[in-house]
Amino acid sequence: MAKLTFRIWILIIVLILSLISIFGLPPSFLEKGILITGVEQNSSAFEQGLRQGQIITAIDGKSIETMDDFSKIIQEKYPSGSEVKTILNLKNSEIIYFSKNVPEITFSNIPKTNLKAGLDISGGARALIQAQDKKLSTEEINDLVAITNNRFNVYGISDIKVSPVSDLSGNQFMLIEIAGATPKDLKQLIEQQGKFEAKIGNETVFIGGERDIASVCRNDATCAAITACNDANGGSICNFQFSIYLSDVAAEKHAEITKKLGINESNSGYLSQPLDLYVDDKLVDTLLISKDLQGRVTTQISISGSGVGETEEEAYSISKENMNKLQTILITGSLPYKLEIVKLDTISPILGNNL
Numbered sequence: 430m431a432k433l434t435f436r437i438w439i440l441i442i443v444l445i446l447s448l449i450s451i452f453g454l455p456p457s458f459l460e461k462g463i464l465i466t467g468v469e470q471n472s473s474a475f476e477q478g479l480r481q482g483q484i485i486t487a488i489d490g491k492s493i494e495t496m497d498d499f500s501k502i503i504q505e506k507y508p509s510g511s512e513v514k515t516i517l518n519l520k521n522s523e524i525i526y527f528s529k530n531v532p533e534i535t536f537s538n539i540p541k542t543n544l545k546a547g548l549d550i551s552g553g554a555r556a557l558i559q560a561q562d563k564k565l566s567t568e569e570i571n572d573l574v575a576i577t578n579n580r581f582n583v584y585g586i587s588d589i590k591v592s593p594v595s596d597l598s599g600n601q602f603m604l605i606e607i608a609g610a611t612p613k614d615l616k617q618l619i620e621q622q623g624k625f626e627a628k629i630g631n632e633t634v635f636i637g638g639e640r641d642i643a644s645v646c647r648n649d650a651t652c653a654a655i656t657a658c659n660d661a662n663g664g665s666i667c668n669f670q671f672s673i674y675l676s677d678v679a680a681e682k683h684a685e686i687t688k689k690l691g692i693n694e695s696n697s698g699y700l701s702q703p704l705d706l707y708v709d710d711k712l713v714d715t716l717l718i719s720k721d722l723q724g725r726v727t728t729q730i731s732i733s734g735s736g737v738g739e740t741e742e743e744a745y746s747i748s749k750e751n752m753n754k755l756q757t758i759l760i761t762g763s764l765p766y767k768l769e770i771v772k773l774d775t776i777s778p779i780l781g782n783n784l
Contacts, residue, residue, distance in 0.1 A: 462486040462520065463499050463536045472533035472613075478524045479517070479534060487518035496538055507531050535775055553588070553608040554615040556773045559600070560766035567593070570601040573765065577603065580623070580761045602771065616773060624763040625755075626707045627730075629686050629718075634704065635679040638762020643674040643728065645759050653756070655748055656733075658741050665741040667748035670733040673759060680728045688724035693717070706732065708758060732759075 462484045468475045487493055488502045506513055507530065515526040526532060535553065559565075565573065570593045578591045588608035595601050607615055625637030635641035646652035653671035660666075675683065691701040699717040706714045714734045734755060736748025 461494050463493055463496055464539045465534050465536050468534050473528040474532040474534050477526050484520040485517055486520060489516050503531055554775055555606045556615050556619060557771045558603045558768050559771055561769045565601045574603055619768060623758040624709050625758045628705045629702050632686050634683050635675055637759045641676050641679040642759050643676050645756050646672040647756050655745060658745060664739045665744040666735050666737045667744040668735045669748050669752040670731055673730050673732055675728045680726045684724050684726045692720055
């Protein structure tokens with residue numbers, strides 16, 4: 430019998446580790462149940478403890494092995510619109526769910542491997558979108574699709590499909606399909622036009638996008654970070670700060686406007702008016718301007734904001750998300766049109782196979 434060489438042993442170990450990384454330990458293909466891929470926030474399902482990533486193994490003691498099992502039991506339990514008690518057995522816990530409505534979740538069979546599944550397997554949400562008060566040409570809808578794709582890419586969202594579509598009357602629409610998301614998640618992503626303005630008084634100093642923003646610090650702890658977390662009103666608040674670099678034109682405009690300002694009467698280290706930050710015409714933060722910057726052409730500006738949550742962990746997560754959104758808007762600029770959703774629905778994993 431031939432002896433196994435050292436190299437062969439190494440190959441065997443690498444193979445075993447690769448199989449473990451793909452299938453998990455214990456192997457995921459041996460698990461029974463369905464995987465929750467999305468839960469609408471502020472829904473009864475979310476409030477009562479259902480979360481993305483949980484595995485439902487049984488309902489009212491009835492074993493769940495496939496999506497068909499889950500759908501059949503749920504449809505039988507919610508025919509009349511009256512409040513129903515449902516015991517959901519999860520992989521490591523149990524939730525008692527009270528509601529008149531079917532749980533607002535998207536779900537799929539448990540992946541057989543740890544490899545990421547896309548829209549065709551995991552399901553998600555789909556939105557048909559048009560511009561408000563404007564009929565777009567083919568060229569304009571293609572530009573909108575390109576800009577929207579860029580924004581989602583900057584957000585770091587994968588498994589998304591953005592494409593132009595039209596009807597028989599020649600109306601142009603944008604179709605967005607996103608894996609593992611609920612319709613409400615998608616609606617929140619779409620509704621923001623992302624118009625960023627930095628103002629001193631009534632004068633706009635700079636806006637989001639490449640015209641005024643040369644670069645934005647991102648994913649670099651030396652110039653973009655959560656700076657502090659503190660208790661606030663029974664919860665927690667975390668502050669973030671990151672640097673942006675203005676174009677020469679925007680920096681000169683900042684110098685021109687600040688040249689006309691006086692000194693803050695209550696705090697002599699700052700100018701008399703702050704820099705106000707607006708997103709979609711809503712004030713999101715106010716920054717004091719150091720008197721040392723008066724009339725100076727400076728390209729580097731520090732942007733700050735915060736996130737509030739019931740716990741420090743939640744506040745930290747929200748603060749990080751808010752920083753990411755603001756960075757994205759500053760990088761990509763405003764969408765060229767105010768958008769409205771014509772149709773919004775869920776893509777089930779079964780329908781996903783046919784997309």
